[in-house]
Amino acid sequence: MKWNLPNILTVLRLIAAPGLAIMFLYFHRPYADWFALLLFISASVTDWVDGYLARAWKQETKLGAMLDPIADKAMVIIALMVIVGYSSMSPWLVLPATVILFREVFVSGLREFLGSTAGTLKVTPLAKWKTTAQMVAIAVLFAQGIFEHYLGMSAWGMDAQLVDDILTGQVEDLHGLRWKLAGMDWTGRIGLWLLWLAAGLTLMTGWDYLRKALPFLKEVR
Structure with missing residues (x-):
């Protein structure tokens, strides 16, 4: 080594x-x-x-x-x-995450099965874009958690009516609830869109690897 x-x-x-x-x-x-x-x-x-x-x-x-x-x-x-x-276990988050995890396990299993012929499944440019989309999506979703927690900290001790009045502009926003909510909303949306994009690329690259591996998976008679 x-x-x-x-x-x-x-x-x-x-x-x-x-x-x-x-x-x-x-x-x-x-x-x-x-x-x-x-x-x-x-x-x-x-x-x-x-x-x-x-x-x-x-x-x-x-x-x-x-x-x-x-x-x-x-x-x-x-x-x-x-x-x-x-998270709140939203299916809109869980589903693309499941697709990504399944693909990673599936392709790893393919590579292990192919052994010395695993070089057939070389990393493609599309797979690199997939990885980039995954990492950007995850970073944005971590940022969403930060906004969410700061929003909860700022609203601590306020009743629902007061929070609603602040967010609708009826009461002065002294604690920055509106921009924290906007940050949480936008990072959540963008992170989720990117994660779905990554899931789509994940399926495409997974199918590409399976197609390349199929000749090696045929039974020898």
């Missing part, structure tokens, strides 16, 4: 993946949301940096080739698990 900077960044990204969930064990919200968002963005940036450096410095290794997709999948799966777990 060769330990160079690209491989070290990949390993750090892999270690950071469970850190997303651990943040919610040791920190109260919204600090946990902030730390998870910053950790996820940092790890996502290293996904591009380690690949770029490995190619630019000609330091591509088997270790990096193995760990890179594992780190990506771990980040996405754990982040989606945390987001769904802290």
Whole structure:
């Protein structure tokens, strides 16, 4: 095994993946949301940096080739698990998350079954766009959790009528409820749209990988 900077960044990204969930064990919200968002963005940036450096410095290794997709999948799966777990379990969120998780497990199973011929399922440009859409969607959804929690903190102790009066402009908005609600609403919508886009790309790439693997799945008689 060769330990160079690209491989070290990949390993750090892999270690950071469970850190997303651990943040919610040791920190109260919204600090946990902030730390998870910053950790996820940092790890996502290293996904591009380690690949770029490995190619630019000609330091591509088997270790990096193995760990890179594992780190990506771990980040996405754990982040989606945390987001769904802290959401209202809306089917509009759960369904695309389920599609993404199913595809990741399915393609990983295909690669394991194919063994030495798994090189047939090389990462395509569309798969890279899929990963990008997933990571942007997850970052935006983490931001939505931040807005949501700050809105709840600002409205703490207010009755429903007072909150409604503030949001409708009948009472002065001293605590910024309106912009926090707008931030929560827009990040929620955009994050959900991007997650559905990522789910669509996920299905397309999953079908592409299955189509390429079909010749190797035929029984030999």
